[in-house]
Amino acid sequence: MNFPILSSLILLPLIGAFFLFFIRSNKENNFTVKYVALFTSLVNFVLSIYLWILFDQTTSEFQFVEDRIWIQNLINYKVGVDGISILFILLTTFITPLCIISINNSIKDRLTEFLIAVLIMETFMIGVFCSLDLVVFYLFFEAGLIPMFLIIGIWGGARRVYSAFKFFLYTLLGSVLMLVAIITIYWITGTTDVVKLYELGIDPKYQNLLWLAFFSSFAVKTPMWPVHTWLPDAHVEAPTAGSVLLAAILLKMAGYGFIRFSLGLFPAASEIFTPLIYLLSVIAIIFTSLIALMQEDMKKLIAYSSVAHMGFVTLGIFTIQQQGIEGSIIQMISHGLVSAALFLCVGVVYDRMHSRLINTYGGIVSIIPKYSVLFMLFTLAALGLPGTSGFVGEFLILMAAFKDNFLVAVIASLGVIIGAAYMLWLYKRVVFGKLINSDLKQMVDLNKSEIVILTCLAVPTLFFGFYPEPLINTIEISISDLIKAYNIEIASKI
Amino acid sequence: MENLELIFSEIFLSLSIMFLLIFGVFKKNSSTLIQNISIIVLLITVVITFNETIGITEVKLFNGSIIIDYLSSFMKIITLLAAFLVLIISSSYLKTFKIFKIEYPILILSSVLGMMIMISSYDLIVFYMGLELQSLALYVLATFNRDQIKSSEAGLKYFVLSALSSGLLLYGCSLIYGFTGSTNFDVITDQLNSNEYTLTFGIVFILVGLAFKISAVPFHMWAPDVYEGSPTSVTLFFTMVPKIAALTVLIRFLYVPFINLFDQWQMILIFLSIASMVFGAIAAIGQRNLKRLIAYSSISHIGYAIAGLTTGTNEGIQSSIIYITIYILMNLGLFSCLLMLKRNENYYETLDDLSGLSKNHPLLSLSLLLILFSLAGIPPLAGFFAKFYVFKAVIEQSMYFLAIVGLLSTVIAAFYYLRIIKIIYFDKEKEKYDNDHGFWLKFSLSVSTVFILIYFIFPSQIIDAVSKINIIQ
DSSP, rough: OOOHHHHHHHHHHHHHHHHHHTSSOOOHHHHHHHHHHHHHHHHHHHHHHHHHHHHTTTSOOOOOEEEEEEEEETEEEEEOHHHHHHHHHHHHHHHHHHHHHHHHSSOSHHHHHHHHHHHHHHHHHHHHHHHBBBBHHHHHHTTTTTHHHHHHHHHHOTTTHHHHHHHHHHHHHHEEEEEEEHHHHHHHHHHHHHHHHHHHHHOHHHHHHHHHHHHHHHHHHHTTSSSSSSHHHHHHHSHHHHHHIIIIIIIIHHHHHHHIIIIOHHHHHHHHHHHHHHHHHHHHHHHHHHHHHHOOOOOHHHHHHHHHHHHHHHHHTOOSSHHHHHHHHHHHHHHHHHHHHHHHHHHHHHHSSSSSSSOOOOTTTTTHHHHHHHHHHHHHHHTTTTTTTHHHHHHHHHHHHHHHHHHHHHHHHHHHHHHHHHHHHHHHHHHOOOOOOOOGGGGGOOHHHHHHHHHHHHHHHHHHHHHHHHHHHHHHHHHHHHHHHHHHHHHOOO | OOGGGGGHHHHHHHHHHHHHHHHHHHTTHHHHHHHHHHHHHHHHHHHHHHHHHTTTEEEETTTTTEEEEEEHHHHHHHHHHHHHHHHHHHHHHHHHTTTOHHHHHHHHHHHHHHHHHHHHHHHHHHHHHHHHHHHHHHHHHHHHHHHHHHHHHEEEEEEEHHHHHHEEEEEHHHHHHHHHHEEEEEEHHHOOOTTTTTTTHHHHHHHHHHHHHHTTTTTHHHHHHHHHHHHHHHHHHHHHHHHHHHHHHHHHHHHTTGGGGHHHHHHHHHHHHHHHHHHHHHHHGOOOOOHHHHHHHEOOOOOOHHHHHHTTTTHHHHHHHHHHHHHHHHHHHHHHHHHEEEETEEEEOOOOGTTTTHHHHHHHHHHHHHHHHHHHHHSSSSSHHHHHHHHHHHHTTOHHHHHHHHHHHHHHHHHHHHHHHHHTSOOOOOOOOOOOOOOHHHHHHHHHHHHHGGGSSSSSHHHHHHHTOOOOO
């Protein structure tokens, strides 16, 4: 038995949280608490980089598999990674330390508890991405609700209670049907092991309902139109670090779920429901982009733009082509980086002015130039300017979509234009223009830690924009094998 | 001579009760002593029960009117342990209200004796005798705080309604006797002709009586009032212990003599289950009093336990027993928290009293948080697994409607659990509560919380223990 690297990744943040539990938070040792948490998450990041180095890119087999009996004859604790999941694990371990650094001023109250919640969240999210058993997956998938509910509810803004409830109940409602589906799969096939299920396949006569049950959960989590309404509320009320976690990682769980489970387990049903996904994705792209255009609140605007971006992701996944799925994954990674950065950018000005309304700002370019530059970069990345990672994803997705369905692709491309409109308009209204609000003159530019965080996010955004090879190499084989298996399955049904 | 050593635990318990009663009468101010002796008696009974059943698969005594098998021993041990936990944490509460009297532990012991008889019963008469023994003790326990109007009201209400349901139950028994000529389960099984539709009436009446005892909808009306009015420690006893016994009888009664009429009683159980799950979840939303809220939540939880019984399989029965076991432990923690909300010799039990608890009592709030999330069935806490086993058994019988309704009502139920968490964590803090809780209160809270938290690491233990229960051959 080799070193159980995935279990260590899952357990490390939990151990960190356990230590934090015994440190009483007060003014003096806020420092200690933060560094314990930061240290834990950085170790985890290093470990995940090590995982990426060890990762064999030439096979689509699951690697670093650990398989232990958990409940006799029922569930095995099985984890492993392939090219698809490893990137999400990296994203998680990369974003979490940044989150922890970012809570300099924003969280004064109960810092220890906040950090514990963030670390536990990290555990659950890594668990989601590497679990290879449906029940284990469900466990991690649902468990994430608890810390996120607390993060929004305890440290959130004015309407935090409403948002926290909405977030929790929406996602729980979506997920319970998935539980029914998982138990049904167990009943049909006698196993919940994903690898075995890939080999066995599921009888097509059950697939449609099972697909819908999984879809109900993933659609809420993605979120897809029309069940996206929890997201703007949750984002607006969550503290900055919470929004970052939510946008950067939580939303990716569903995209990952679509690839791993909906495509992998139910190919026949995916084929049938592809038009539905297309329709919902296109509506999401156009409709939420238009809504985003009208927002007064910066966080809400970015939240709606997230829904639109996730619309591209679902569109790309269900083109079921190499480029489409690759594009979706890159889009998710890129969105993870960029939306995290944008929420942090909003957090920066919010910490100084305590307002998220766009019309509070204007003309701050000369007052805080460094901020304006970085904000510019992320705005451009969000609208998919060539040279940023946003472009690569969107381009691949649209290319695949054009091959599959011309009309859908044309409408989706329109979404790109609206996307550019609302992002640039946001930037214009916040950064340029006349300086009307005289309070803005007291704003100070980015401090060191903020520069570090935003630069950390900017570097990969640009790097993968110019050179997406490392990402594509990692996912290529896994995706092509997935599509191969999918096509074989479909062909055998006809 | 029968194998008297097999019912030695019951004999020991009844002798102890008589001894304690006489002892208490003659020795003044002996409440603490009697309390302690009762606790020890319960533990000894656990040991005896545990010992006498090793190596025994199934033995019937007294012309087959008493059965000793794995199910009965398992349920007896749970009953005894639950009663033990109730006793150890109730003394400080009773002392505050100056009702720390010798009768309290003795009444608890006698109702436990009644439950043990119920659990072992293999005959309608024996079962009814046990039922009445436990009920009589429970009526008195409900009114134990007799100077409070609410407590007396609770006792009276419980007495009247319980008597009514006992009447229905007896009527059902007599109908069955009329059709089969016997009250013994084995004889009933032999005599049973599945075409005898009129027998269904008998089953229905008995089911109504039992549904009343476990407070399943639509026979739940007494529960909120009685739970609210009774002293909190007695409410704890109500929510945990009688349900185990009644559930065992329900299993035994439906699955031994009437398994052939499965098609007929299955619909009734499905209705009871769905109605309890949904009604319990919805009605709890409007409650401000924590004890009433717990009453509705326990109605909802019993719905899930019944859902396991609707399947007609051994897995279903096992899942139901696992559910009730895990539920009891969660409930124990919940009530330990409730008993800790004490300030200036006064107990607080409304939702608003929990406001901002997390600021002043972080550990208590954390336990409460875990318990509530577990009751709501959120993974990876123990409550999730309880629901998982039940729904696994249900879905294996293709009863999707029941499973989906059940899971959707967990979402509704999640709302009011979340609201409690919201009040604890998001609202403004109030005055501090006392911090000098007794050791046993802290002990039971930690047992419950740790169990809930780490259950997912060792989920097999309970399953292994329960998997030996195979009622259907």
